[in-house]
Amino acid sequence: MNDQVPILLQRVLSGDHAALQALFEATAPQVHGVVYSLLGDESRAAEVTKAVFTALTRERAVPEPFAAQPVDWLYALARRHAMRDIYARGAAAGPALPEGRAASLRAEIMRRRGGPSS
């Protein structure tokens, strides 16, 4: 199934909602895992996972940085939507990420990009 994911993704992006179920079955556990790893709350993670796949049906193309591994874009969307959820509750919940998590993530970005970036 995994080798079919890029094809399924392209079909969904072209408006073929019938392909969404197969794509969901192939990728939802990892999408949900990424979201849950950031939120730590099953109920909210489910809502965000839902938002990821819903938003995907409004997209039309895989961004160039993900051309080689299109499925990674799906997980990137999961991370972005999870961050939105974190920020949405941030005013009442304190820091958006646990202490040290932001620093380690920033360090990871810097390390992989080879230095400071925007």
Add this chain to the structure above:
Amino acid sequence: MLAIAFLTGEAGPVDIAEYEALLAADPEFRDLVHALEATLSPLNAEIAPREPPAGLFDTIMDEIDTSSPAEPVPIAPVSEPTPAPARSSEPWRTIAVISSIAAAVSIGAHIWPTAAPGPGTLPVAAAPDRDYIALLADDSAPSVVVVVYDADSGQLLARYSNVSLPTDDVWQLWRIRDGVPAPTSLGLLESSGREGAAELSIAPELLDSEDTLAVSLEPQGGSPEAGPTGPILFTGKVGEI
């Protein structure tokens, strides 16, 4: 650093608003975000898969079936910047297509309006308790001014990118509202002199989600008349965050 701050959970409310506005409207910023997100892809392999709740897919299909096509980013407020015609009778009324916006965060300069000067200044009313944002652009150069009203801080923040503040003249911010015959001055946009930021307060009660903002080029001290006398450089509609 804005894109990184968002990803790492370090973005504040104004940063988030700017991030979403740029992501929705600026192809170059979107490319930057995608590139950053791609650098984190290897982390996904380290995350254990987790089965979503049973029935979740059905709720997705329900959502898709009942929703109409929408913008890819769920932020409603930024819309329809208008072009920059010079010295027409009502140039702020003209609607145009948003231009591309470049490198906003890499430049990341901040400007704040000074106290609203002279004729056309609006009487103070009750401050809104909601956040507003406007993305002001012209129809040619990849430049932009993002204006964000943060209800929590009670401040109106303007950030500009890919464009320099004039040295001989000044930028003046105007509010255009249906039913009000002339633009209302919101003040002059002036740099603080501190790199990347300035913190001048302005009466924040002047925005409404139906307003349009415009920036005109005016002589030092601001427009000598009740409305803009110089060319309109950037325009954009205000929206509620």
